[in-house]
Amino acid sequence: xxxxxxxxxxxxxxxxxxxxxxxxxxxxxxxxxxxxxxxxxxxxxxxxxxxxxxxxxxxxxxxxxxxxxxxxxxxxxxxxxxxxxxxxxxxxxxxxxxxxxxxxxxxxxxxxxxxxxxxxxxxxxxxxxxxxxxxxxxxxxxxxxxxxxxxxxxxxxxxxxxxxxxxxxxxxxxxxxxxxxxxxxxxxxxxxxxxxxxxxxxxxxxxxxxxxxxxxxxxxxxxxxxxxxxxxxxxxxxxxxxxxxxxxxxxxxxxxxxxxxxxxxxxxxxxxxxxxxxxxxxxxxxxxxxxxxxxxxxxxxxxxxxxxxxxxxxxxxxxxxxxxxxxxxxxxxxxxxxxxxxxxxxxxxxx
Ligand code: NAP
Numbered sequence: 400x401x402x403x404x405x406x407x408x409x410x411x412x413x414x415x416x417x418x419x420x421x422x423x424x425x426x427x428x429x430x431x432x433x434x435x436x437x438x439x440x441x442x443x444x445x446x447x448x449x450x451x452x453x454x455x456x457x458x459x460x461x462x463x464x465x466x467x468x469x470x471x472x473x474x475x476x477x478x479x480x481x482x483x484x485x486x487x488x489x490x491x492x493x494x495x496x497x498x499x500x501x502x503x504x505x506x507x508x509x510x511x512x513x514x515x516x517x518x519x520x521x522x523x524x525x526x527x528x529x530x531x532x533x534x535x536x537x538x539x540x541x542x543x544x545x546x547x548x549x550x551x552x553x554x555x556x557x558x559x560x561x562x563x564x565x566x567x568x569x570x571x572x573x574x575x576x577x578x579x580x581x582x583x584x585x586x587x588x589x590x591x592x593x594x595x596x597x598x599x600x601x602x603x604x605x606x607x608x609x610x611x612x613x614x615x616x617x618x619x620x621x622x623x624x625x626x627x628x629x630x631x632x633x634x635x636x637x638x639x640x641x642x643x644x645x646x647x648x649x650x651x652x653x654x655x656x657x658x659x660x661x662x663x664x665x666x667x668x669x670x671x672x673x674x675x676x677x678x679x680x681x682x683x684x685x686x687x688x689x690x691x692x693x694x695x696x697x698x699x700x701x702x703x704x705x706x707x708x709x710x711x712x713x714x715x716x717x718x719x720x721x722x723x724x725x726x727x728x729x730x731x732x733x734x735x736x737x738x739x740x741x742x743x744x745x746x747x748x749x750x
Contacts, residue, residue, distance in 0.1 A: 406438050406439065407438060407439045407440045407504075407506040408438030408439065408440040408441060408504075408506075408553070408554075409440070409553070410440060410553060410554035410555050411423050411424070411553060411554075411555055412424040412430075412526065412528075412553035412555075412556075414438060415430045415431045415432075415483075415528050415551075415553075416429075416430055416431075417429045417430060417431050417483070423526070424484070424526035424527075424528070424553070425486075425523065425525055425526035427526075428482065429481070429482050429483050430482070430483040430484050430526075430528045431483060431528060432479070432483035432484065432528040432529055432530045433530075434528065434530050434549040434550070434551060437502065437504065437551060438504060438506075438551075439504040439505045439506035439507070440504050440506045440507060440553065440554040441504045441507075441551040441552065441553060441554075442500060442502070442503055442504065442507065442510065442512075442551060442552040442556070442558070443500075443501045443502040443503075443504075443549060443550075443551055444496070444498040444499065444500060444501060444518065444520070444549060444550045444551065444552065445498050445499045445501045445547075445548075445549060446496050446497075446498040446529065446531075446546055446547070446548045446549060446550050447496075447497050447498050447499065447517075447545065447546070447547070448496060448497040448498075448543050448544065448545055448546065448567075448568070448571060449475070449485060449494060449496050449524065449543065449544045449546055450494050450495050450496065450497065450519075450541070450542060450543050450571050450572065450575050451471075451475070451485065451493075451494040451524070451542045451543070451544065452487070452490070452492040452493055452494040452523075452524075452542070452575075452697060453542055453600065453601065453674040453697075454490045454492050454674045454675075454696065454697040454698045455487035455489075455490045455492045455493065455494060455542075455697075456471065456494075456539070456542035457674050457675070458487060458489050458490050459471045459474045459475070459487070460539065462474065462489070468537045468539065471537060471539075471544070472534050472537060472544070475531070475534065475544065476531065476534070479529055479530070479531050483528055483529070484524060484525060484526065484527055484528055484529050485524040485525070485527075485529055486524065486525035486526070487525075490697060490698070491525065491697070492523070492525060492697040493523035493524030493525030493526070493527070494523070494524045494542070494575065495519060495520045495521065495522070495523065495524060495571070495574065495575055496519070496520050496524060496527070496529075496550060497517065497518070497519050497561070497567060497571045498517070498518065498520075498550065499515060499516065499517050499518075500512050500513065500514050500515060500516050500517075500518060501514065501549065502514065506554075507554060511560055512558065512560050516560050516561075517560070517561045517567065518558045518559060518560055518561060519558060519559050519561055519570065519571050519574045520550070520552060520556065520557070520558050521556075521557035521558055521559055521574065521577065521722075521723070521727075521728060522552065522556045522557055522558075522722075523722065527550050527551070527552065527556070528550060528551050529548060529549075529550040530548045530549050530550070531546050531547075531548040532546075532547045532548045533546065533547045533548075534546050535547075540748060540749070541568065541572055541748065541749040543568065543571070543572075543749075557723065559574055559728040562732055564736070565732075565735065565736075565742070565746075565750075566746060566750040568749055568750050569735070569742070569745055569746050569749055569750040570732065571749075572601060572745060572748075572749035572750075573601075573605070573731050573732065573735055573745065574728055574731065574732075575601070576601050576602035576605060576695075576731070577722075577727040577728050577730070577731040578695070578720065578721060578722040578723055578724055578727050579602045579605055579606050579609075579670075579672070579695050579720070579731075580605050580606065580608075580609040580727070580730055580731050580734055581724040581725075581726065581727050581730045581731075582693060582695075582718070582720070582721070582724055583606045583609040583610055583613070583668075583670060583693065584609055584613055584730070585724075586668055586691050586693060586718070587609070587610050587613035587614055587618075587667075587668055588613065588614070588667075589613070589614060589615045589617060589618065590614060590615065590617045590618050591610075591613070591614045591618045591619075591666075591667040591668055592614075592618060592619040592620075592621070592661055592664055592665075592666040592667050592668075593610040593614055593618065593619065593620050593621070593666060593667065593668045593669070593670065594621045594622075594623070594657055594666040594668070594669040594670070594682070594685050594686070595607045595610065595620070595621070595622050595623070595639075595669075595670045595672060596623050596647040596653075596669070596670070596671045596672060596673050596678050596681060596682060596696075597623070597624060597625075597647060597671065597672035597673035597674065597678070597696065598622025598623060598624050598630075598633055598639065598642065598672065599622065599624035599626060599628075599629025599630050599632055599633040599642075600624070600626075600629060600672055600673075600674065601745075601748075601749070602672040602695055603622065603624065603633075603670075603672035603673075604632075604633060604636070604741060604744070604745075605731065605734060605741070606670045606672055606695070607620055607622050607633065607636075607638050607639055608636070608638050608734065608738055608741055609734065610668070610670070611638040611639070619640045619660075619661055619664075619666075620638060620639045620640055621639060621640060621641050621642075621643065621657055621660050621661065621666065622639045622641070622642045622643065623642075623643045623645050623647050623653055623656070623657075623681070624642060624643075624644065624645075625644070625645065625646050625647065627644060630642050630643075630644045632744055636740055636741065636744065640660065641660035643656045643657070643660065647671070647673050647675075647677075647678040647681045647682075648675065648676075648677040648678055648681070649681070650680035650681040650683075650684045651684070653681040653684070653685060654681070654684040654685050657685045658685075664687075665685060665686060665687035665688075665690070666685050666686055666687065666690065667686075667687060667690045667691070668686070668690060668691050668692070668693065669682040669683075669685055669686045669690070669691075669692045669693070670682075670692075670693045670695060671692070671693070671694045671695060671696045671699060672695050672696055673696050673698065674696065674697075674698065675698055676698045676700065677698075677703070678696065678698070678699075679694070679699060679700060679703040679704040679707050680703070680707045680711075682694070683704070683707050683708045683711060683713050683715060684711060684713070686713065686715045687715075688713070688714055688715070689714060689715065689716070690715050690716070691715065691716045691717075691718065692704075692715055692716070692717045692718065693718045693720060694717060694718065694719060694720050695720035696720065697720075699719075699720075704717050705717075
Protein backbone atom coordinates (compact mmCIF):
# COMPACT_ATOMS: atom_id res chain seq x y z
CA UNK A 400 0.00 0.00 0.00
CA UNK A 401 2.93 2.32 0.47
CA UNK A 402 4.05 4.66 3.24
CA UNK A 403 2.07 6.23 5.99
CA UNK A 404 3.09 9.83 6.48
CA UNK A 405 4.22 10.72 10.02
CA UNK A 406 1.33 13.03 10.09
CA UNK A 407 -2.36 13.26 10.77
CA UNK A 408 -3.10 15.82 8.07
CA UNK A 409 -5.70 18.55 8.12
CA UNK A 410 -9.38 17.67 8.61
CA UNK A 411 -10.31 19.77 5.55
CA UNK A 412 -7.50 18.37 3.43
CA UNK A 413 -5.32 21.48 3.36
CA UNK A 414 -2.25 19.22 3.69
CA UNK A 415 -2.85 17.96 0.11
CA UNK A 416 -3.04 21.38 -1.55
CA UNK A 417 -0.09 22.10 -3.84
CA UNK A 418 -1.29 25.36 -5.42
CA UNK A 419 -2.26 28.03 -4.67
CA UNK A 420 -1.01 28.23 -1.09
CA UNK A 421 -3.77 28.70 1.46
CA UNK A 422 -6.53 27.21 -0.67
CA UNK A 423 -8.71 24.33 0.43
CA UNK A 424 -8.82 21.31 -1.92
CA UNK A 425 -11.98 22.26 -3.88
CA UNK A 426 -10.71 25.70 -4.75
CA UNK A 427 -7.14 24.49 -5.33
CA UNK A 428 -5.76 24.34 -8.84
CA UNK A 429 -3.72 21.26 -7.99
CA UNK A 430 -3.71 18.76 -5.15
CA UNK A 431 -1.16 16.12 -4.17
CA UNK A 432 -2.35 12.75 -5.49
CA UNK A 433 0.65 10.75 -4.36
CA UNK A 434 -1.40 8.11 -2.59
CA UNK A 435 1.57 5.87 -1.86
CA UNK A 436 1.92 8.30 1.03
CA UNK A 437 -1.21 8.58 3.14
CA UNK A 438 -2.11 10.56 6.26
CA UNK A 439 -3.73 9.23 9.43
CA UNK A 440 -6.88 11.34 9.02
CA UNK A 441 -7.48 9.94 5.52
CA UNK A 442 -9.64 7.14 4.21
CA UNK A 443 -7.91 5.37 1.32
CA UNK A 444 -10.16 3.93 -1.39
CA UNK A 445 -9.45 1.49 -4.22
CA UNK A 446 -11.49 3.17 -6.94
CA UNK A 447 -13.70 1.19 -9.34
CA UNK A 448 -16.07 3.69 -10.97
CA UNK A 449 -16.10 7.43 -11.52
CA UNK A 450 -19.55 8.99 -11.78
CA UNK A 451 -18.72 12.22 -13.58
CA UNK A 452 -20.92 15.27 -13.04
CA UNK A 453 -23.50 15.59 -15.86
CA UNK A 454 -22.50 19.13 -16.83
CA UNK A 455 -18.82 18.14 -16.88
CA UNK A 456 -19.41 14.97 -18.91
CA UNK A 457 -21.51 16.82 -21.45
CA UNK A 458 -18.88 19.56 -21.80
CA UNK A 459 -16.13 16.95 -22.37
CA UNK A 460 -18.27 15.09 -24.92
CA UNK A 461 -18.94 18.30 -26.84
CA UNK A 462 -15.29 19.42 -26.69
CA UNK A 463 -14.08 16.08 -28.12
CA UNK A 464 -17.02 15.19 -30.37
CA UNK A 465 -14.74 14.17 -33.23
CA UNK A 466 -12.89 11.61 -31.08
CA UNK A 467 -15.88 9.65 -29.72
CA UNK A 468 -15.76 8.17 -26.18
CA UNK A 469 -11.96 8.15 -26.29
CA UNK A 470 -12.10 11.94 -26.13
CA UNK A 471 -13.67 11.90 -22.66
CA UNK A 472 -11.08 9.32 -21.52
CA UNK A 473 -8.28 11.55 -22.80
CA UNK A 474 -9.63 14.63 -21.02
CA UNK A 475 -10.18 12.78 -17.74
CA UNK A 476 -6.60 11.50 -17.87
CA UNK A 477 -5.30 14.99 -18.66
CA UNK A 478 -7.30 16.62 -15.89
CA UNK A 479 -6.27 14.11 -13.23
CA UNK A 480 -2.61 14.22 -14.21
CA UNK A 481 -2.59 18.04 -14.25
CA UNK A 482 -4.71 18.74 -11.20
CA UNK A 483 -4.45 15.56 -9.09
CA UNK A 484 -8.28 15.37 -9.08
CA UNK A 485 -11.13 15.10 -11.62
CA UNK A 486 -11.93 18.80 -11.48
CA UNK A 487 -13.13 19.87 -14.91
CA UNK A 488 -11.32 23.16 -15.59
CA UNK A 489 -14.15 24.40 -17.84
CA UNK A 490 -17.27 23.60 -15.79
CA UNK A 491 -15.53 23.62 -12.40
CA UNK A 492 -17.49 20.52 -11.39
CA UNK A 493 -16.45 16.97 -10.50
CA UNK A 494 -18.75 14.06 -9.72
CA UNK A 495 -18.24 11.27 -7.21
CA UNK A 496 -16.83 7.75 -7.12
CA UNK A 497 -17.48 4.18 -6.12
CA UNK A 498 -14.80 2.00 -4.60
CA UNK A 499 -13.68 -0.24 -1.78
CA UNK A 500 -12.17 0.97 1.49
CA UNK A 501 -8.48 0.04 1.47
CA UNK A 502 -7.30 1.70 4.69
CA UNK A 503 -8.78 3.73 7.52
CA UNK A 504 -6.33 6.15 9.12
CA UNK A 505 -5.71 5.76 12.86
CA UNK A 506 -6.67 9.38 13.60
CA UNK A 507 -10.18 8.94 12.19
CA UNK A 508 -13.25 8.35 14.29
CA UNK A 509 -16.89 7.67 13.55
CA UNK A 510 -16.37 5.74 10.32
CA UNK A 511 -19.39 3.61 9.45
CA UNK A 512 -17.38 1.60 6.92
CA UNK A 513 -14.71 -1.00 7.59
CA UNK A 514 -11.85 -2.06 5.34
CA UNK A 515 -13.23 -3.94 2.33
CA UNK A 516 -16.64 -2.19 2.34
CA UNK A 517 -17.86 -0.74 -0.92
CA UNK A 518 -18.68 2.93 -0.61
CA UNK A 519 -19.80 5.90 -2.71
CA UNK A 520 -18.21 9.25 -1.92
CA UNK A 521 -20.61 12.09 -1.17
CA UNK A 522 -18.15 14.90 -1.71
CA UNK A 523 -17.14 16.15 -5.11
CA UNK A 524 -14.38 14.68 -7.24
CA UNK A 525 -13.38 18.32 -7.66
CA UNK A 526 -11.73 18.09 -4.22
CA UNK A 527 -10.85 14.38 -4.03
CA UNK A 528 -7.16 13.46 -4.61
CA UNK A 529 -7.26 10.72 -7.23
CA UNK A 530 -4.74 8.58 -9.05
CA UNK A 531 -5.93 6.71 -12.13
CA UNK A 532 -4.04 3.57 -13.21
CA UNK A 533 -6.35 2.48 -16.03
CA UNK A 534 -9.70 3.37 -17.57
CA UNK A 535 -12.04 0.65 -18.85
CA UNK A 536 -15.65 1.00 -20.01
CA UNK A 537 -17.23 4.41 -20.52
CA UNK A 538 -21.04 4.55 -20.08
CA UNK A 539 -22.18 7.82 -21.60
CA UNK A 540 -25.83 7.40 -20.57
CA UNK A 541 -24.87 7.49 -16.91
CA UNK A 542 -21.64 9.53 -17.26
CA UNK A 543 -19.75 6.70 -15.55
CA UNK A 544 -16.24 5.40 -16.25
CA UNK A 545 -14.84 2.15 -14.90
CA UNK A 546 -11.33 2.80 -13.62
CA UNK A 547 -8.64 1.30 -11.46
CA UNK A 548 -6.83 3.66 -9.16
CA UNK A 549 -6.95 5.13 -5.70
CA UNK A 550 -8.43 8.15 -3.96
CA UNK A 551 -8.55 9.57 -0.45
CA UNK A 552 -11.26 11.21 1.60
CA UNK A 553 -10.35 13.71 4.28
CA UNK A 554 -11.75 13.63 7.82
CA UNK A 555 -14.62 15.91 6.74
CA UNK A 556 -15.32 13.95 3.53
CA UNK A 557 -18.72 12.27 3.50
CA UNK A 558 -19.46 8.85 2.06
CA UNK A 559 -22.18 6.21 2.09
CA UNK A 560 -21.80 2.46 2.37
CA UNK A 561 -23.51 1.07 -0.72
CA UNK A 562 -26.92 -0.45 -0.04
CA UNK A 563 -27.27 -4.15 -0.72
CA UNK A 564 -30.87 -4.00 -1.99
CA UNK A 565 -30.21 -2.25 -5.30
CA UNK A 566 -27.66 -2.39 -8.12
CA UNK A 567 -24.52 -0.44 -7.29
CA UNK A 568 -24.60 1.67 -10.42
CA UNK A 569 -28.17 2.67 -9.65
CA UNK A 570 -27.21 3.66 -6.11
CA UNK A 571 -24.20 5.57 -7.41
CA UNK A 572 -26.31 7.49 -9.93
CA UNK A 573 -28.89 8.42 -7.30
CA UNK A 574 -26.31 9.36 -4.68
CA UNK A 575 -24.64 11.71 -7.18
CA UNK A 576 -27.69 13.98 -6.93
CA UNK A 577 -28.58 13.15 -3.32
CA UNK A 578 -28.67 16.80 -2.26
CA UNK A 579 -31.60 17.63 -4.53
CA UNK A 580 -34.61 15.82 -3.04
CA UNK A 581 -34.20 16.93 0.59
CA UNK A 582 -33.81 20.56 -0.47
CA UNK A 583 -36.91 20.34 -2.63
CA UNK A 584 -38.73 18.87 0.36
CA UNK A 585 -37.68 21.90 2.42
CA UNK A 586 -38.90 24.55 -0.02
CA UNK A 587 -42.12 23.03 -1.42
CA UNK A 588 -45.41 23.23 0.48
CA UNK A 589 -48.86 21.85 -0.01
CA UNK A 590 -50.67 23.58 -2.86
CA UNK A 591 -47.51 25.10 -4.41
CA UNK A 592 -47.02 25.30 -8.16
CA UNK A 593 -43.53 23.96 -8.96
CA UNK A 594 -41.54 24.18 -12.18
CA UNK A 595 -38.63 21.78 -12.85
CA UNK A 596 -36.25 22.59 -15.72
CA UNK A 597 -34.43 19.55 -17.13
CA UNK A 598 -37.14 17.50 -15.44
CA UNK A 599 -36.53 14.30 -17.39
CA UNK A 600 -32.89 13.93 -16.30
CA UNK A 601 -31.59 12.21 -13.20
CA UNK A 602 -31.99 15.01 -10.64
CA UNK A 603 -34.98 16.43 -12.53
CA UNK A 604 -37.04 13.25 -12.15
CA UNK A 605 -36.14 13.00 -8.47
CA UNK A 606 -37.06 16.67 -7.90
CA UNK A 607 -40.37 16.29 -9.77
CA UNK A 608 -41.28 13.22 -7.72
CA UNK A 609 -40.31 14.89 -4.44
CA UNK A 610 -42.22 18.05 -5.39
CA UNK A 611 -45.33 16.03 -6.24
CA UNK A 612 -45.32 14.35 -2.87
CA UNK A 613 -44.93 17.72 -1.10
CA UNK A 614 -47.47 19.86 -3.03
CA UNK A 615 -50.14 17.17 -3.08
CA UNK A 616 -53.15 17.00 -5.35
CA UNK A 617 -53.95 20.69 -4.83
CA UNK A 618 -50.54 21.74 -6.18
CA UNK A 619 -49.06 21.74 -9.66
CA UNK A 620 -45.82 20.20 -10.94
CA UNK A 621 -44.69 21.30 -14.40
CA UNK A 622 -41.63 19.79 -16.10
CA UNK A 623 -39.61 21.22 -18.98
CA UNK A 624 -37.34 18.77 -20.80
CA UNK A 625 -35.65 19.16 -24.19
CA UNK A 626 -34.67 15.52 -24.71
CA UNK A 627 -37.81 13.92 -26.20
CA UNK A 628 -37.30 10.35 -24.87
CA UNK A 629 -36.69 11.69 -21.35
CA UNK A 630 -39.78 13.92 -21.59
CA UNK A 631 -41.74 10.80 -22.55
CA UNK A 632 -40.29 8.85 -19.61
CA UNK A 633 -41.41 11.63 -17.30
CA UNK A 634 -44.94 11.70 -18.74
CA UNK A 635 -45.16 7.95 -18.26
CA UNK A 636 -44.32 8.34 -14.55
CA UNK A 637 -47.48 10.44 -14.15
CA UNK A 638 -46.05 12.76 -11.48
CA UNK A 639 -46.33 16.00 -13.50
CA UNK A 640 -49.49 17.91 -14.37
CA UNK A 641 -47.74 18.91 -17.61
CA UNK A 642 -44.47 17.98 -19.28
CA UNK A 643 -43.35 20.62 -21.77
CA UNK A 644 -40.95 19.50 -24.47
CA UNK A 645 -38.97 22.71 -24.69
CA UNK A 646 -35.62 24.47 -24.45
CA UNK A 647 -34.96 26.01 -21.03
CA UNK A 648 -32.60 28.49 -22.67
CA UNK A 649 -35.59 30.19 -24.33
CA UNK A 650 -37.13 32.11 -21.42
CA UNK A 651 -40.05 33.72 -23.25
CA UNK A 652 -41.18 30.46 -24.84
CA UNK A 653 -40.86 28.61 -21.52
CA UNK A 654 -42.83 31.29 -19.69
CA UNK A 655 -45.60 31.18 -22.30
CA UNK A 656 -45.81 27.38 -22.16
CA UNK A 657 -45.74 27.29 -18.34
CA UNK A 658 -48.47 29.93 -18.00
CA UNK A 659 -50.55 28.02 -20.53
CA UNK A 660 -50.13 24.88 -18.41
CA UNK A 661 -50.95 26.58 -15.09
CA UNK A 662 -53.88 28.67 -16.33
CA UNK A 663 -51.88 31.90 -16.07
CA UNK A 664 -50.38 31.31 -12.61
CA UNK A 665 -46.68 31.96 -12.05
CA UNK A 666 -45.01 29.21 -10.06
CA UNK A 667 -44.16 29.42 -6.36
CA UNK A 668 -40.96 27.37 -6.74
CA UNK A 669 -38.69 26.76 -9.72
CA UNK A 670 -35.89 24.18 -9.73
CA UNK A 671 -33.16 24.13 -12.34
CA UNK A 672 -31.72 20.69 -13.12
CA UNK A 673 -30.39 21.27 -16.64
CA UNK A 674 -26.87 20.29 -17.69
CA UNK A 675 -26.37 23.31 -19.98
CA UNK A 676 -25.72 27.00 -19.44
CA UNK A 677 -28.30 29.71 -19.91
CA UNK A 678 -31.42 28.52 -18.07
CA UNK A 679 -31.45 31.19 -15.32
CA UNK A 680 -33.94 33.52 -17.00
CA UNK A 681 -36.50 30.83 -17.76
CA UNK A 682 -36.65 29.99 -14.05
CA UNK A 683 -36.79 33.66 -13.06
CA UNK A 684 -39.50 34.65 -15.56
CA UNK A 685 -41.81 31.83 -14.49
CA UNK A 686 -41.55 32.46 -10.73
CA UNK A 687 -43.98 34.67 -8.81
CA UNK A 688 -43.01 37.70 -6.75
CA UNK A 689 -41.31 36.44 -3.52
CA UNK A 690 -41.20 32.92 -4.86
CA UNK A 691 -38.14 30.66 -4.60
CA UNK A 692 -35.73 29.37 -7.22
CA UNK A 693 -33.44 26.47 -6.39
CA UNK A 694 -30.51 26.31 -8.79
CA UNK A 695 -29.31 22.73 -8.43
CA UNK A 696 -27.58 22.88 -11.80
CA UNK A 697 -23.81 23.32 -11.81
CA UNK A 698 -24.10 25.36 -14.99
CA UNK A 699 -25.85 28.19 -13.16
CA UNK A 700 -24.22 31.59 -13.48
CA UNK A 701 -24.35 33.81 -10.40
CA UNK A 702 -24.22 36.95 -12.54
CA UNK A 703 -26.79 35.58 -14.97
CA UNK A 704 -29.18 34.87 -12.11
CA UNK A 705 -28.55 37.99 -10.02
CA UNK A 706 -28.48 40.52 -12.85
CA UNK A 707 -31.15 38.66 -14.79
CA UNK A 708 -33.63 38.85 -11.90
CA UNK A 709 -32.82 42.50 -11.30
CA UNK A 710 -33.16 43.26 -14.98
CA UNK A 711 -36.72 41.97 -15.18
CA UNK A 712 -37.77 43.34 -11.80
CA UNK A 713 -38.28 39.96 -10.10
CA UNK A 714 -38.01 39.91 -6.30
CA UNK A 715 -37.34 36.20 -5.89
CA UNK A 716 -35.20 34.22 -3.43
CA UNK A 717 -32.52 32.23 -5.21
CA UNK A 718 -30.80 29.29 -3.57
CA UNK A 719 -27.45 27.82 -4.56
CA UNK A 720 -27.76 24.05 -4.85
CA UNK A 721 -25.70 22.88 -1.90
CA UNK A 722 -24.80 19.26 -2.65
CA UNK A 723 -25.19 18.37 1.02
CA UNK A 724 -28.25 18.28 3.26
CA UNK A 725 -28.47 16.31 6.50
CA UNK A 726 -29.59 12.77 5.76
CA UNK A 727 -29.49 13.35 2.00
CA UNK A 728 -28.24 9.87 1.03
CA UNK A 729 -30.86 8.07 3.14
CA UNK A 730 -33.58 10.45 1.89
CA UNK A 731 -32.78 9.81 -1.77
CA UNK A 732 -32.36 6.04 -1.43
CA UNK A 733 -35.67 5.91 0.48
CA UNK A 734 -37.34 7.76 -2.40
CA UNK A 735 -36.05 5.16 -4.86
CA UNK A 736 -37.28 2.29 -2.65
CA UNK A 737 -40.71 3.89 -2.23
CA UNK A 738 -41.23 5.00 -5.85
CA UNK A 739 -40.94 1.71 -7.67
CA UNK A 740 -41.65 3.21 -11.11
CA UNK A 741 -38.80 5.70 -10.67
CA UNK A 742 -36.52 2.92 -9.51
CA UNK A 743 -37.43 0.85 -12.58
CA UNK A 744 -36.75 3.82 -14.87
CA UNK A 745 -33.39 4.50 -13.23
CA UNK A 746 -32.42 0.82 -13.27
CA UNK A 747 -33.13 0.80 -16.97
CA UNK A 748 -31.09 3.95 -17.59
CA UNK A 749 -28.26 3.75 -15.08
CA UNK A 750 -28.31 0.34 -13.40
P1 NAP B 1 -28.91 14.87 -16.43
O1 NAP B 1 -29.37 13.52 -15.98
O2 NAP B 1 -28.05 14.98 -17.63
O3 NAP B 1 -30.21 15.78 -16.59
C1 NAP B 1 -30.21 17.03 -17.24
C2 NAP B 1 -31.44 17.06 -18.12
O4 NAP B 1 -31.62 18.37 -18.67
C3 NAP B 1 -31.28 16.09 -19.30
O5 NAP B 1 -32.45 15.37 -19.49
C4 NAP B 1 -31.00 17.07 -20.43
O6 NAP B 1 -31.29 16.55 -21.70
C5 NAP B 1 -31.90 18.21 -20.05
N1 NAP B 1 -31.61 19.42 -20.81
C6 NAP B 1 -30.42 19.74 -21.40
N2 NAP B 1 -30.54 20.93 -22.01
C7 NAP B 1 -31.80 21.35 -21.79
C8 NAP B 1 -32.52 22.51 -22.20
N3 NAP B 1 -31.91 23.47 -22.90
N4 NAP B 1 -33.82 22.64 -21.85
C9 NAP B 1 -34.43 21.66 -21.11
N5 NAP B 1 -33.79 20.55 -20.70
C10 NAP B 1 -32.49 20.39 -21.03
O7 NAP B 1 -28.11 15.62 -15.27
P2 NAP B 1 -28.18 15.44 -13.68
O8 NAP B 1 -27.21 14.41 -13.25
O9 NAP B 1 -29.60 15.39 -13.25
O10 NAP B 1 -27.57 16.85 -13.28
C11 NAP B 1 -28.28 18.04 -13.56
C12 NAP B 1 -27.50 19.26 -13.15
O11 NAP B 1 -27.26 19.19 -11.73
C13 NAP B 1 -26.14 19.34 -13.82
O12 NAP B 1 -25.86 20.70 -14.10
C14 NAP B 1 -25.20 18.83 -12.75
O13 NAP B 1 -23.95 19.39 -12.91
C15 NAP B 1 -25.88 19.35 -11.51
N6 NAP B 1 -25.51 18.66 -10.27
C16 NAP B 1 -25.50 19.42 -9.15
C17 NAP B 1 -25.17 18.87 -7.93
C18 NAP B 1 -25.19 19.71 -6.71
O14 NAP B 1 -24.67 19.28 -5.72
N7 NAP B 1 -25.74 20.90 -6.76
C19 NAP B 1 -24.86 17.50 -7.84
C20 NAP B 1 -24.90 16.72 -9.00
C21 NAP B 1 -25.24 17.32 -10.22
P3 NAP B 1 -30.09 15.76 -22.51
O15 NAP B 1 -30.25 14.34 -22.11
O16 NAP B 1 -30.40 16.03 -23.93
O17 NAP B 1 -28.80 16.33 -22.08
